Amino acid sequence: TSKVADKFLQLRPGTDIAFLGACIKYIMENNLVDHDYLRRNTNAYCLLRPDYKLENGIFSGYNEKERHYDKASWGYQVDAAGKPLKSDDLNAPNTVFTVTKEHFSRYTPEVASKITGIAPEDIIESAKMMATIKPLVFMYALGLTQHTVGVENIRCYTLITLLTGNVGIPGGGICAMR
Numbered sequence: 001t002s003k004v005a006d007k008f009l010q011l012r013p014g015t016d017i018a019f020l021g022a023c024i025k026y027i028m029e030n031n032l033v034d035h036d037y038l039r040r041n042t043n044a045y046c047l048l049r050p051d052y053k054l055e056n057g058i059f060s061g062y063n064e065k066e067r068h069y070d071k072a073s074w075g076y077q078v079d080a081a082g083k084p085l086k087s088d089d090l091n092a093p094n095t096v097f098t099v100t101k102e103h104f105s106r107y108t109p110e111v112a113s114k115i116t117g118i119a120p121e122d123i124i125e126s127a128k129m130m131a132t133i134k135p136l137v138f139m140y141a142l143g144l145t146q147h148t149v150g151v152e153n154i155r156c157y158t159l160i161t162l163l164t165g166n167v168g169i170p171g172g173g174i175c176a177m178r
Contacts, residue, residue: 006129007122007125007126007129009118009122009126010117010118011116011117011118012115012116012117014147015115015116015117016144016147016149016153016156017149017152017153017156018107018111018112018115018116019112019115019116019118019123019126020153020156020157020160021104021106021107021112021156022107022108022109022111022112022123022127023123023126023127023130023160024104024107024127024156024159024160024163025101025104025105025107025108026109026123026124026127026128026131027127027130027131027160027163027164028097028100028101028104028163029101030131032127032128032131032132032163032164033090033131033163033164033165034163034164034165035090036165037162037164037165038090038097038162038163038165039086041162041165041167041168042096042162043076043084043096044090044095044096044097044100044162045086045087045088045090045095045096045097046076046084046085046086046087046095046096047076047077047084047085047086047087047092047094047095048075048076048077048094048095048096048099049073049074049075049076049077050077050094051073052073052074052075052094052099053073054099054102054103059074060073060074061073061074077094100159109121109123109124130160130164131163131164134164134165134166134169134172135166135169135170135171135172135173136160136161136164136166136172137166137171137172137173137174137175138157138160138161138173138174138175139174139175139177140153140154140157140174140175140176140177141176141177142176142178145176154174157174158174161173161174
């Protein structure tokens, strides 16, 4: 497939999340998201509970001694009917989008380059391609899921396709080649 690829990048083994994280960061920070799609089809505009936190990669409610989460804070702010509250502003404090953006903020193209071995400008070019190609489909083979962080790899693909409005459209999405 590398022979016929428009762009071939050889990442160091096991560095997918750094690469994809930098792409996610670039897409979010440069407003390359599909706002209408996010509003209609995702929880990106939903407001998280004020006691929800994500600090140093640890979610609120973690009991270090028991190595277990109390997920009571993992929810949305709700109205009197129990319906999740949404902000009119995607970048308002405590939206799902804002918290996700903050989480991925560590993955600059320069940091990802040091981890992956891919030049920062190639990471940026890849992010731009992911954000502008419609429909976008990610196709992966079994190897990606067999990493120790295989689920997180697929979650990154999912996040990119949701941010760019490529889930539920003809030719878009994520395809496991089995």
